[in-house]
Amino acid sequence: MPTEHPLPSDPAPPTTALEPSPGPAPEPGSAQTHAPGDSPGRRLLGGAVGSFVEWYDFYVYGLNAPILAALFFSADSSQTVAILSTLAIFGIAFVSRPLGGALFGYLGDRYGRVRVLSATILLMGGSTALIGVLPTYETIGIAAPLLLMLCRLLQGFSAGGEHSGALTYVVESSPAGRRGRWVSVVYAASYMPNAFLALLFLGLRVGMGEESFTAWGWRLPFLFGGVLAVVGLWLRRRLNDPELFVEARKKAPVANPLKTALTHDLPSLVRVVLLVAPQGVAAYLLMTYMYTHLVSNIGVSPGTALGAQALTSIIVTVLIPFAGALSDRVGRNRMMVVGLVWLAVAALPAMLLVEQADFMGAFIGQLLIGIGIVLFCPVSMATMLELFRTSSRYSGHAVSYTIGQGLFGGTTPLLAGVLVAYFGPVAPAYYVIAAALFGLLVVARTPETSKVQLSDNDAAPSA
Template sequence: MLRLATASLAGTAIEFYDFFVYGTAAALVLGPLFFPTFSPVAGTLAAFATFGVGFVARPLGSVLFGHIGDRHGRRPVLVASLLLTGASTVAVGCVPTYDTIGVAAPLLLLVLRFLQGLGLGGEWGGAVLLTVEHAPAGRRGLWSSFPQVGPALGFLLANGVVLGLSATLSEAQFAAWGWRVPFWAAGVLATVGLWLRSSLAESPRFLEIDDHARVPLAEVVRDHWRLVLLTAGALSIGYAVFYTVTTWSLAYATERLGVSRSVMLTCIMGAVLVKGSLTPLVAWLGDLHGRRPLCLIGCTATALWMFPMVALLATGEPLLMFLGFLGAMIAFIMMFAVIAAYLPELYEPRVRCTGAAVGYNLGGVLGGALTPIVATALADQGGRVPWGVGAYMTGVALLSLVCFALLPETRPVPAAAAEPATG
C-alpha cells in the first residue's frame, strides 16, 4: 500500500504541477504577452479565460479516460493521462507570443490548455481509484489522502520554481523567457512519473468485476445523474476557494495593491503547505467519524470565513494576508481530504471511474473555471476591499452545503467491511 500510495501521490503532484503552473503564469504574465491589445484588466480576464478552458476540458477527460478505466482497468489511465498532460505543458512553454505570430498565439494557448485539462480529467480518477480499491475498507480515507496531497505538492513545486525565477531574474528576463522554464521542466517530471507508474498492479476490485459496463457514461447518466449533479455542486466551493487564493488573489494583489510577486507567492505557498500537511490527519478523522460530517463543517467554515479573508487580503500586509489564506485552506481541506474516499464509495464499481471523475471535474468547471473570471470582474467594480468577491464565495459555499446535506454517508462500519453500495 505504501509503494502504491507513494506512486499515486507522485503522479498527481506532477500532473497538478502542470495544471497549476499555467494558473500562476496566467495571473502574472500571460495577459501582457498574449493579449497586449487589451487593457490590463481585460488582459487578465482573457488570460483567466484560457485558464478556465482547462476546467471545461476536464469533464471530457473524465468521460474519455473513465471509459478506459471502467472497461480496461485503472492502470492504463495513469500512463495515458500523464503523457498527455506532460506533453501539452511542455508545448505551452514553446508557444511564441502575440508579438511574434499574432492571434495564433492565444489560439495555440487555448488548444494546449484544453489538452492539459483533458489529461488531468483522467488523472484524478485513475490515481484515486487504484489507491482506494487496494486499501482496506476501514483505512480508505487515510490511504486515499496520499494522491490528495499531490495537488498541494504540485502547487508548491510550480510556485517554488516561479518564486526562484522571480528572485534571480529581472522583470524583463522573466517576461522574455523565464516564465517558460517551469513549463519545460514538466517534461522531466513526466518522465519520472512514468517510471514510477510503470510497475503498478491493477486494482483488485476491477479484476473482480465480471460484467463491465459497455458504455459507462450512458449508465452514469441513466442511473446516477442526480448523484453526479449533487457531487459537482458540493465540490464547487472547494475549487472556488483554492483558485481564489492561489490564482485570483495573486493577480489582484500584484496589480491592484502593488504587492510584490515574491511576497504573494510566499504567503500563498505557506497556506498551501499547511493544507497539504493536514490532509492525512483530516482524512484519518474521516475514517473515524465519517466523510459527510467533515464536508458539512468545511462548507460552513468557508461560508463564515470569506468576508474576513477578502478584508485581510485588502490590507496588503503579508502576515494578515497569510492568515486570511490559511483560514480558507483549512476550511477547504476539511472537505477535500475525504473526497478521494467519499466519491468512489458513492458509485458502484462497474461505473466508478467514470462517475466519480465526472462529478469531481464538473465541480471544477463550476468552481475553478468561473471563479477567477467572476472575482476579477467583481473586484474591478468595487473599492479597495472586494466585498463582492466575499459575497460570491459565500453564496457558492451555501450552495455546496445544501448539496453535501443531500448526499448519503458512505464510511464502512467495522462490522461490514464489504464494498458499500450507496450508488
C-alpha cells in the same frame, strides 16, 4: 444512510495520517498481495504523483498569469482586459475536461486503471511543456493566444481522466477503514505543486532578475512539467490494477460503464456535481486566482505574494491527510459540515486581511480559506468516490467531477476577477460564502459513506 451495504466489522483506527499501516484485513477483494515492485506504498505514491503533475500543470499557468497576459495579448489592451482574457483561457480547459473524463473513464473501467493513467500523465505533461515553447503575440500576433488556448484544451482533456483515475485507483487499493486517509494523501499532492512552484518562481526571479524571468525564464517551469510527467510514468510502470476492480469486472462485467454511470448511478452523479461547488470555488480562488489578485489588484510585490502563498500551501498540504484520517473515525458528513461552516464564517475576514497588502495579511487571509479547504475538500472527495459502484466508478466520478469543476471551479478565477472589477477587492468572499451555504444543503442530502464496503457495491449508495 446507504442500506445496500453491510458495514465492516470494527475497523481499526488509523495510526498516522500519512503512511499506510498493516492494520486490519482489507475489504474482500482489496489488494493484499502484490507483484514485485507493486507494494501498497508504491500504489499510494503512483496515485499521488499523477495528482502532483496534474495540478503542477494547472498552477504553473495561474502563477504565470500576469506575464502571460502581457506576452500573449496585444500591447494595446488594458491590463484588466489582458488579465481577464488570460483567466478566460485558463477556464477554457474546463470545457474539455468532461470530454476527457468521459473517454478516459470509459477506458479505465473497461480496460484497466493503470494503462489509462500512463496515457493521461504523458498527455498532461506534454501539453504543459508545449506552452513553454510557444511564440508570443509580438512574434505571431493573434495566433499566440489561440495556440495557448489549444494547449489549455489539451491540459483539460488529460486532466479529466487523470484526477479521477488516480483517486479511483487509490481508493480501490486502500486498506479497510483507511480510505479517507489514502484519498487525502493524493488530494494533498494536488496542493504540493503550489508551494513548490511559488518557491521555484521566487528563486528564478531572484536568481535571474525580473527582466530575464519576464523575457524567457517564465518558460522553464512549463518545460519542467514535461520532465515530471516522465518521472510519473516511471513510477506507475510496475503497478497492477487493484484486485477490488479486477474481481468486480470478473463478477459482473459491464459492457458500457459510462452508460451504466449515466443511467443507474444518476443520483450519485448529481450529488458529485453539486458537492464540487464549494470545493471548486474555495480551492481555485486560493490556489489559482489569489496570486494574480494580490499582484494585479492589491499591488503586492510578486515576491511577497509568492512567499505568502508558498507558506499557506505548505501548511494546507501537511494538514490535509490528518483531516482525511479523522473522517475515517468520525464520518465524512460531520467533517464536511464543519469545513463548510468555517468557509462561510472566515471568507470575508480572509479577503479583508488580504486587502491589507502586506505579507502577514496575505498569509493569514489565505490560511483562513485554506483551513476550510482542509476540513471540507479531501473529505468530500472520498465521499464522491464512495458513492459509485466499482465497475463504473472511474466513469461516474470523472464525468460528474469534471462537469462540477467546469461549472464551479474553472469559472472561479474569471468570476472573481469580474467581481473585483465591479464591486471591489473583497467581493469574492461573498461568492465563497454562497458556495459554502449551498454545500451545506447538499451535504444534508448526501448519505454517510465512510463505513460502506466497496466490495459489496453492486448498487451505488442512495439516500
